[in-house]
Amino acid sequence: MPAALAVSDLPVQAIKKLLREKWPDACGSEVSPPDDFLRTGIDRFDLLFGPRGLPQAQLLEITGTVASGRTRLLFCLLAALTRRGSVVYYDPARALFPPALHAAGVDLARIWLIRPSSSAAALRQVEQLGKSRTVCAAVFDLSSGRDPLAATLLHRLRQQAVRTGITVIFLTSERAGLIPPSMISLSLRVQRLTASRVTVTVLKSRISCAGVRTELDFDA
Amino acid sequence: MRKPRFACALVRNFALRLWLARQPGTRSVAVALADHPGDAAVIRQCSDDAAKAGVRPGMTAAQGHSLCADLHVISFSDVPVEAEAQKLVAHLQNLSPEVEARAPGMYLLLASGLARLYGSEAGFAATVVAAVRSHSLPVTVGVADTTTAARIAALISAPGTFTIIPRGREQRFLQRLDVDFLQPTPRVAQQLKALGLSTFAQIAALPAGELVRRFGPEGALLHDLACGLERTRFCPAALPSDRSCAASFAPSLTRLPAVIAHLHRLTDELFGALLVRGCAAAALHVELQLEDGTSEHLALAVSRPAVSAAPFLRQVNERLLKIRFLSGVIRLAATLGGVTQAASPQLELRRPGRLCAASAGSRSVPSSPTAVPVSIPRLVTSHLPEESFEFSAGPKARARAIAADGASVPAYASGSLAGLRLFSPPCRTTVTEQRGTPQTLRLDSRIEAIRRRQGPWELSGRWWGEDFDRRYFEVQTDGARRYLLFFDRGSAFWYLQGVFD
Numbered sequence: 001m002p003a004a005l006a007v008s009d010l011p012v013q014a015i016k017k018l019l020r021e022k023w024p025d026a027c028g029s030e031v032s033p034p035d036d037f038l039r040t041g042i043d044r045f046d047l048l049f050g051p052r053g054l055p056q057a058q059l060l061e062i063t064g065t066v067a068s069g070r071t072r073l074l075f076c077l078l079a080a081l082t083r084r085g086s087v088v089y090y091d092p093a094r095a096l097f098p099p100a101l102h103a104a105g106v107d108l109a110r111i112w113l114i115r116p117s118s119s120a121a122a123l124r125q126v127e128q129l130g131k132s133r134t135v136c137a138a139v140f141d142l143s144s145g146r147d148p149l150a151a152t153l154l155h156r157l158r159q160q161a162v163r164t165g166i167t168v169i170f171l172t173s174e175r176a177g178l179i180p181p182s183m184i185s186l187s188l189r190v191q192r193l194t195a196s197r198v199t200v201t202v203l204k205s206r207i208s209c210a211g212v213r214t215e216l217d218f219d220a
Numbered sequence: 221m222r223k224p225r226f227a228c229a230l231v232r233n234f235a236l237r238l239w240l241a242r243q244p245g246t247r248s249v250a251v252a253l254a255d256h257p258g259d260a261a262v263i264r265q266c267s268d269d270a271a272k273a274g275v276r277p278g279m280t281a282a283q284g285h286s287l288c289a290d291l292h293v294i295s296f297s298d299v300p301v302e303a304e305a306q307k308l309v310a311h312l313q314n315l316s317p318e319v320e321a322r323a324p325g326m327y328l329l330l331a332s333g334l335a336r337l338y339g340s341e342a343g344f345a346a347t348v349v350a351a352v353r354s355h356s357l358p359v360t361v362g363v364a365d366t367t368t369a370a371r372i373a374a375l376i377s378a379p380g381t382f383t384i385i386p387r388g389r390e391q392r393f394l395q396r397l398d399v400d401f402l403q404p405t406p407r408v409a410q411q412l413k414a415l416g417l418s419t420f421a422q423i424a425a426l427p428a429g430e431l432v433r434r435f436g437p438e439g440a441l442l443h444d445l446a447c448g449l450e451r452t453r454f455c456p457a458a459l460p461s462d463r464s465c466a467a468s469f470a471p472s473l474t475r476l477p478a479v480i481a482h483l484h485r486l487t488d489e490l491f492g493a494l495l496v497r498g499c500a501a502a503a504l505h506v507e508l509q510l511e512d513g514t515s516e517h518l519a520l521a522v523s524r525p526a527v528s529a530a531p532f533l534r535q536v537n538e539r540l541l542k543i544r545f546l547s548g549v550i551r552l553a554a555t556l557g558g559v560t561q562a563a564s565p566q567l568e569l570r571r572p573g574r575l576c577a578a579s580a581g582s583r584s585v586p587s588s589p590t591a592v593p594v595s596i597p598r599l600v601t602s603h604l605p606e607e608s609f610e611f612s613a614g615p616k617a618r619a620r621a622i623a624a625d626g627a628s629v630p631a632y633a634s635g636s637l638a639g640l641r642l643f644s645p646p647c648r649t650t651v652t653e654q655r656g657t658p659q660t661l662r663l664d665s666r667i668e669a670i671r672r673r674q675g676p677w678e679l680s681g682r683w684w685g686e687d688f689d690r691r692y693f694e695v696q697t698d699g700a701r702r703y704l705l706f707f708d709r710g711s712a713f714w715y716l717q718g719v720f721d
Contacts, residue, residue: 067701071721072639088594094644097637097718098597098609099630104638112594113611143641143721192700195720218638 036165040080044214045073048202049186057165058185058206059158063172066143069198070190072218074139074171075104081167082107085136088129089113090122093144119145123153130157130166137167142178154183196220225331225341225387226454227363228370229312229348234325234357235299236265241356250291254281257295304355309457311351315344317463317505317557318456327352328367328454333519337502337558345382353380365390366450372401394448395421402445408435420446464555465489472511472548476540479508479549483536486554487529494556500525502558504532509551516543525560603631603679604688605704605717606642632692632717633704634674639720640704646715651705658693658705658714668697679706692717 010018037052046053054060054077064070078101081087089096089111102108112135116122119142126138142149161168172178174189181187187203196219202212231237236253250270254261259282266275266284273288281293301324308327312319318330331344338344345361352359361382362373369390373383376397385393397420399412411434417423423431423446431439465486473479483506494501502525506518520535595611602608608630630637650662656676660667675693682688689709696702702720707713 067699067703067719067721069639069721071641075638095641095718096597097605097640097642098599099605100637100640101597102599103636108597108599111597113597114594194700195696195702219636 038077038080038084038167040076042076042216044216045076045200048200048212048214049205055186055206056167057161059154059161059168059170059179059183061170061172061179061184061187062190063174063176063187063203064190064192065174067192068174068190069192069218070143070171071100072104073188073190073198073200073216074169075101075106076218077169078111078137078139079105079107081137082110086110086112086134088126088135088138089141090116090119090126090139091141092119092122093141095141095143119147120150120153123149123157126168127153127157127160130160130164133164135166137169140168140170142170142172142176145172145176145178148178148180151180151183154179158183158185223365223387225363225365226367226370227316227329227331227345227348227361228367228374229327229329229352230360230362230371230374231325231352231357232360233265234305235296235301236267237325237357238301238304239294239299240267250275250288252281252284252291252293253299254293254295256297257293259285261293261295263293308352308355308357311355312348313457313463314559315347315351315557317503317555318454320454320456322367322452326371328370330454330456331363332517333505333521334503334557337521337523341384342382345384349380349382364393366448367452367454368445368450369394369448372397375401390448394446395419395424399423399446402442404442405438408438408442411435463490463494463559464553466551466553468551469549472550474545474548476545479552480537480540482552483540483554484529484533486552487532487536490554490556491527491529494559495527499559500527501556502526502560503556504529504536505555505557506536507551507553507555508549509553510545511547511550521558525558603681605630605632606644606646632677632679632690632706634694640718641721642718643716646706646717649705649714649716651707651714656691656707658695661695661697661703661705663697668701670695670697672696680709 036056037049037054038056039046039053049055062070062074078087087110091113096113098108098111101111112129114122114125116125119140122140126140129135130138140149157168160166170179170184181204184204186205189201189203191199191201193199193215197215197217199213199215202210204210205212233253236251239253240251249267250273251267252263252270252275253265254263259280261281263275263279263281263284264277266277270284270288270291273291275284275287275291279287281291284291284293305321305324309319309321312327312329316329316331316334320328322328329348331341334344335341338347341363345363348361349359358379360374360377360379362370362375362377362385363382364370364373364385365387369385372394373385377383399418399420399422400409402420402423404412412418412423417426423442426443428440428443431443433439435442467482467486469482473482487504491501502523503519503521506520508516508518510516518536518539520532520539522531526532597609597611599609600607633640650667651658652660658670658673660669662668673693673695675691677692678690679692680687680689687710690706691709692704692706694702695705704717704720706715706717708715
């Protein structure tokens with residue numbers, strides 16, 4: 001009878017594999033390179049993240065001051081996202097102006113607005129919609145938000161995003177501190193230069209260098 | 221039949237508190253609320269800081285300014301009291317099926333039968349406190365057998381707390397109270413003091429006729445209040461139509477199975493309407509009006525909000541079987557309470573792309589592709605920016621949500637609206653102007669010079685109703701920030717409609 005193999009004899013990767021089979025999150029969540037990318041049509045922006053464009057299935061933060069151009073950038077992303085499928089939109093401040101979405105080329109029929117009582121309820125609803133695979137992205141407009149989002153719910157949403165492939169975009173004010181930085185895979189800061197030109201800086205990214213920036217002209 | 225219980229939620233200086241809640245930066249500022257603008261206006265309410273400076277209700281605005289140079293005087297027209305009171309009533313109707321707005325800032329709620337839903341009366345009172353505080357308003361709550369006692373219990377509570385007078389202890393509670401809680405007029409208060417009458421018990425012990433002879437109608441009112449008698453009937457506000465329904469019968473229903481069958485039909489209708497909105501209910505109130513003029517009330521509650529009538533109907537059947545009807549039922553009314561958005565634990569995925577309510581059998585929510593209620597934006601033809609779109613629910617709305625050609629050419633801005641965020645409602649601002657053209661703009665606490673402006677675009681209309689007459693500008697301030705600004709000729713104020721973000 002062969003001697004039983006001791007755990008200490010196994011290579012680390014094999015032990016991790018065994019553990020993951022038993023408890024999927026035992027060794028922390030593995031960051032695998034994304035296999036889904038979005039081309040927004042703004043070449044300078046897409047090239048920030050490599051030739052294939054913006055990686056999907058992650059939590060993304062667009063931050064900036066009032067009138068910095070962050071909403072304009074968000075609408076450009078939405079125009080591309082609504083060509084793929086429906087997008088959930090959480091707008092607690094009721095600042096969403098559908099004619100502006102339409103002007104940016106967003107398909108309004110694919111914008112699903114949710115109006116839950118709190119941001120925690122909104123996170124749960126997005127998680128639920130993500131599970132049902134009826135949406136391809138979710139937007140949380142937290143520009144005028146003050147309360148930080150619950151880390152546990154964000155963690156669940158991040159796992160859900162990876163599993164189901166939905167992209168979750170948070171629109172926040174600069175230095176608002178609503179979302180723990182560890183939860184975000186990609187953070188972008190928008191600063192206005194002129195009426196139509198803005199600078200987009202990558203603050204954090206898992207696939208491109210932090211600090212990389214580009215200038216965009218929305219009217220070009 | 222047991223006597224009902226009432227809760228009273230009281231927000232003192234409601235209009236002023238409301239104004240302060242909408243201006244977060246002014247909590248520690250001396251503010252007074254007057255009847256109308258101008259120095260001669262009489263101050264009705266004042267903030268703590270104004271009171272510390274010596275400002276008192278009853279003074280004129282000029283007197284207030286002489287005591288406190290920084291006093292900011294606002295008028296009732298600056299505060300949308302009615303609209304906010306309605307919002308608060310709608311919120312409280314989610315907690316109790318019967319809510320009355322007796323005065324601005326004073327809300328009476330029926331508390332009977334809700335102890336099971338909220339754990340206890342204290343749980344219910346704490347929920348009411350939390351609900352009103354979510355509107356950034358300080359509140360006190362009292363619970364008692366009568367509305368008068370509930371109001372006084374709320375009056376004696378510290379801000380953010382509640383007082384519960386146990387059933388049957390109302391007289392004992394009232395008798396110890398100071399006569400000031402009866403809120404007599406200053407003249408009567410002085411006379412009562414001169415007579416040595418300082419507590420409710422002393423007033424209640426006097427013959428009512430003697431009080432009427434001395435103080436007129438106010439004497440009768442004081443006597444009734446001191447005895448804990450109700451002077452005003454509890455008149456709850458009408459519920460939204462999908463939360464209450466009733467049916468009348470002629471001839472009357474004399475057999476219990478028929479009553480139960482009709483009740484099932486009514487509750488099914490109510491829950492059907494609720495389900496469409498993705499909501500659940502935790503309480504059901506049933507009223508059976510009998511031929512002999514009496515009525516029976518059933519207050520039912522479940523610990524977890526339900527999306528179907530089943531958990532309530534079991535209780536209804538049990539309770540109805542115990543009641544002995546002496547005459548036929550001529551009217552049935554059912555009202556839902558504790559209405560909340562259906563929480564996720566009650567929903568489960570049946571198959572990808574379709575979400576069904578678990579406890580509602582196989583019935584899917586008809587108005588949206590999932591049980592999460594969603595609205596679809598749709599452009600409509602209107603000159604006003606805030607009316608140029610609407611949100612509607614359901615697949616029909618999705619089909620209609622097509623680009624409206626007219627909306628792509630705005631009548632109030634220079635070109636593309638991309639990136640425009642609205643201030644809802646438009647935010648009043650201060651603008652310095654030269655020949656009707658804006659020169660500087662006040663944003664929060666700073667003043668910014670306007671570098672570039674486009675416009676004006678004149679918008680006016682709807683003379684037959686709520687007319688509007690606005691002059692729009694698209695302005696660019698320092699730092700290349702662009703705003704959509706308008707001057708409202710009706711109110712003679714400038715407003716920020718939105719920001720190009």
